Amino acid sequence: MKIDLKRAAAVLTEMDNILIIAHHYPDGDTLGSGFALCRGLRKMGKKANLACSHEIPHKYDYMWRDLPALDFTPENIVAVDTADTQLFGERLEKYADMVRLCIDHHGSNILYAEETLLDVTAAATAEVIFALLKEMGIEVDKDIADCLYTGIATDTGCFKYSNTTAKTHLIAAELIGLGADKDIINRLMFETKSRARIEIERHALNNMEFFLNGRCAVMFISLEMIEKSGADEGDLEGLSPLPREIEGVVVGITIREKGDNQYKISVRTGPEVNAAEVCRLFGGGGHPRASGCCLEGPFDEVKNALIEAVRQKIGAK
Amino acid sequence: MKIDLKRAAAVLTEMDNILIIAHHYPDGDTLGSGFALCRGLRKMGKKANLACSHEIPHKYDYMWRDLPALDFTPENIVAVDTADTQLFGERLEKYADMVRLCIDHHGSNILYAEETLLDVTAAATAEVIFALLKEMGIEVDKDIADCLYTGIATDTGCFKYSNTTAKTHLIAAELIGLGADKDIINRLMFETKSRARIEIERHALNNMEFFLNGRCAVMFISLEMIEKSGADEGDLEGLSPLPREIEGVVVGITIREKGDNQYKISVRTGPEVNAAEVCRLFGGGGHPRASGCCLEGPFDEVKNALIEAVRQKIGAK
Numbered sequence: 001m002k003i004d005l006k007r008a009a010a011v012l013t014e015m016d017n018i019l020i021i022a023h024h025y026p027d028g029d030t031l032g033s034g035f036a037l038c039r040g041l042r043k044m045g046k047k048a049n050l051a052c053s054h055e056i057p058h059k060y061d062y063m064w065r066d067l068p069a070l071d072f073t074p075e076n077i078v079a080v081d082t083a084d085t086q087l088f089g090e091r092l093e094k095y096a097d098m099v100r101l102c103i104d105h106h107g108s109n110i111l112y113a114e115e116t117l118l119d120v121t122a123a124a125t126a127e128v129i130f131a132l133l134k135e136m137g138i139e140v141d142k143d144i145a146d147c148l149y150t151g152i153a154t155d156t157g158c159f160k161y162s163n164t165t166a167k168t169h170l171i172a173a174e175l176i177g178l179g180a181d182k183d184i185i186n187r188l189m190f191e192t193k194s195r196a197r198i199e200i201e202r203h204a205l206n207n208m209e210f211f212l213n214g215r216c217a218v219m220f221i222s223l224e225m226i227e228k229s230g231a232d233e234g235d236l237e238g239l240s241p242l243p244r245e246i247e248g249v250v251v252g253i254t255i256r257e258k259g260d261n262q263y264k265i266s267v268r269t270g271p272e273v274n275a276a277e278v279c280r281l282f283g284g285g286g287h288p289r290a291s292g293c294c295l296e297g298p299f300d301e302v303k304n305a306l307i308e309a310v311r312q313k314i315g316a317k
Numbered sequence: 318m319k320i321d322l323k324r325a326a327a328v329l330t331e332m333d334n335i336l337i338i339a340h341h342y343p344d345g346d347t348l349g350s351g352f353a354l355c356r357g358l359r360k361m362g363k364k365a366n367l368a369c370s371h372e373i374p375h376k377y378d379y380m381w382r383d384l385p386a387l388d389f390t391p392e393n394i395v396a397v398d399t400a401d402t403q404l405f406g407e408r409l410e411k412y413a414d415m416v417r418l419c420i421d422h423h424g425s426n427i428l429y430a431e432e433t434l435l436d437v438t439a440a441a442t443a444e445v446i447f448a449l450l451k452e453m454g455i456e457v458d459k460d461i462a463d464c465l466y467t468g469i470a471t472d473t474g475c476f477k478y479s480n481t482t483a484k485t486h487l488i489a490a491e492l493i494g495l496g497a498d499k500d501i502i503n504r505l506m507f508e509t510k511s512r513a514r515i516e517i518e519r520h521a522l523n524n525m526e527f528f529l530n531g532r533c534a535v536m537f538i539s540l541e542m543i544e545k546s547g548a549d550e551g552d553l554e555g556l557s558p559l560p561r562e563i564e565g566v567v568v569g570i571t572i573r574e575k576g577d578n579q580y581k582i583s584v585r586t587g588p589e590v591n592a593a594e595v596c597r598l599f600g601g602g603g604h605p606r607a608s609g610c611c612l613e614g615p616f617d618e619v620k621n622a623l624i625e626a627v628r629q630k631i632g633a634k
Binding site: 160169194198201 | 357409474475476477478479481482483484486487489491493494499500503504507508509510512515518519522523558561562563566587588
């Protein structure tokens with residue numbers, strides 16, 4: 001059931017012993033939202049922890065290094081920025097049927113939680129958390145502002161993507177006023193490339209393929225490339241926008257090898273094509289301009305199926 | 318003489334037949350500021366044109382395609398975003414001693430104009446122009462908002478660089494509210510890389526050299542690379558932040574070959590080093606985190622002189 005801000009605030013205020021779930025392959029928004037909420041709940045005297053199936057990339061250390069895990073038995077499960085229980089990942093899938101509250105901004109949210117606070121106009125779930133913390137009367141301190149700014153900045157490509165609104169900028173101004181250390185955060189998120197990252201970017205650019213008269217670009221990230229470059233999960237984040245950024249490209253596809261004949265697909269589109277519609281054809285989903293899905297099969301079949309789907313969407317010959 | 322907003326508004330209100338000068342190698346801020354001002358002055362019924370020594374890169378076409386040059390003899394010269402008359406470029410240097418008003422945000426401004434409206438706290442000159450247009454009572458329409466948003470977005474790396482303030486975000490929110498087409502602008506400025514751009518980026522990354530225990534990175538853009546890749550001025554913009562974005566790099570230097578033994582240098586730094594101080598050693602200047610200078614001599618001598626200057630600033634062995 002979808003609920004409003006006021007109801008969500010009431011639900012959270014009644015809870016204690018809260019486990020906050022961030023999605024697997026965690027990004028800045030699920031972590032920023034989760035840690036901001038965790039910090040806010042602790043300020044209210046509640047016990048709260050954040051859990052994620054995957055290890056948290058080191059670049060996010062600043063969000064939680066002073067936030068020790070508390071010892072308690074979870075009584076209430078709250079998922080943040082997680083549209084589907086499939087995104088809980090292996091370690092946390094046991095909680096799939098037990099989610100009391102979900103806070104999200106994905107239009108593809110399948111409403112798996114008992115109650116869901118969903119704002120699809122928000123550029124990031126962190127925007128929703130900010131409004132929620134205010135509704136609950138929790139003071140947003142510098143540490144919370146850091147987490148929320150991180151969520152918003154990472155989900156908008158630092159205010160570059162089309163999900164950014166005037167409201168997003170107003171919130172950013174407010175968070176900076178509350179002490180968010182935007183310079184350090186932006187430098188960590190957007191201006192610090194490891195040599196491994198540069199290496200894998202170079203490989204990926206070298207292997208880029210173009211289809212449909214240059215309107216579709218496909219970038220492949222193989223396990224071998226990842227191993228050779230020494231890239232970790234943090235290094236790989238933010239690669240998927242690259243193919244779509246090339247002049248003339250309407251649909252950019254990133255195919256990342258996850259295992260034997262297993263691929264994770266990212267689709268980024270210009271306004272001409274709905275990325276979520278493309279991914280829904282393969283059981284995935286997401287946002288209109290940025291979506292994802294998982295595919296199995298030999299690489300060439302996976303690639304061709306994707307290109308064929310794009311061909312039909314853009315009506316190309 | 319430095320003047321305030323009110324005085325600058327009065328000076329402009331009294332003028333007619335105005336030639337607005339943008340700096341050579343024009344960027345989004347000098348053009349966005351100049352065209353916004355030009356549009357505002359024309360809305361007041363004045364004759365105004367913008368002039369630039371270099372051709373305006375095509376990606377900025379939307380700022381001026383509906384703004385035909387008017388036929389008049391310039392009576393008042395106004396320079397925007399131009400810290401020094403050296404930056405007028407060859408075609409416009411004849412105006413160097415005739416500048417009635419300069420509007421700028423560079424701390425390195427040498428106050429060459431009769432009167433100068435200088436706000437070094439502004440992330441972009443476009444912020445100053447926005448305030449000035451308001452002060453003059455000129456309605457900021459969608460076209461002006463597009464120009465101003467462009468100036469702010471390009472000078473802040475889309476709100477990523479440390480010059481961005483809470484005020485910058487508030488202005489961005491206001492400009493979006495006034496109709497600035499941020500999606501189209503951001504896509505053009507930050508998400509449209511020509512294949513030539515990708516080619517030259519790859520060359521530049523391949524040739525990157527590291528000094529001073531990895532704290533200084535030097536990227537060289539040769540005339541040969543530019544020619545081979547087919548890159549134009551627009552493709553080359555925004556390359557200079559790359560070296561500094563590599564993990565561990567405190568000072569990133571881009572050396573661009575301009576002619577026989579002639580080099581244009583860009584210096585980008587982290588908070589540990591003042592880029593303007595480094596460039597001032599070579600007769601250049603700019604902002605604390607982003608500055609430039611021009612050097613002559615054999616390439617290796619130029620490079621070594623720069624590295625030596627950096628070594629002294631960061632106290633490296």
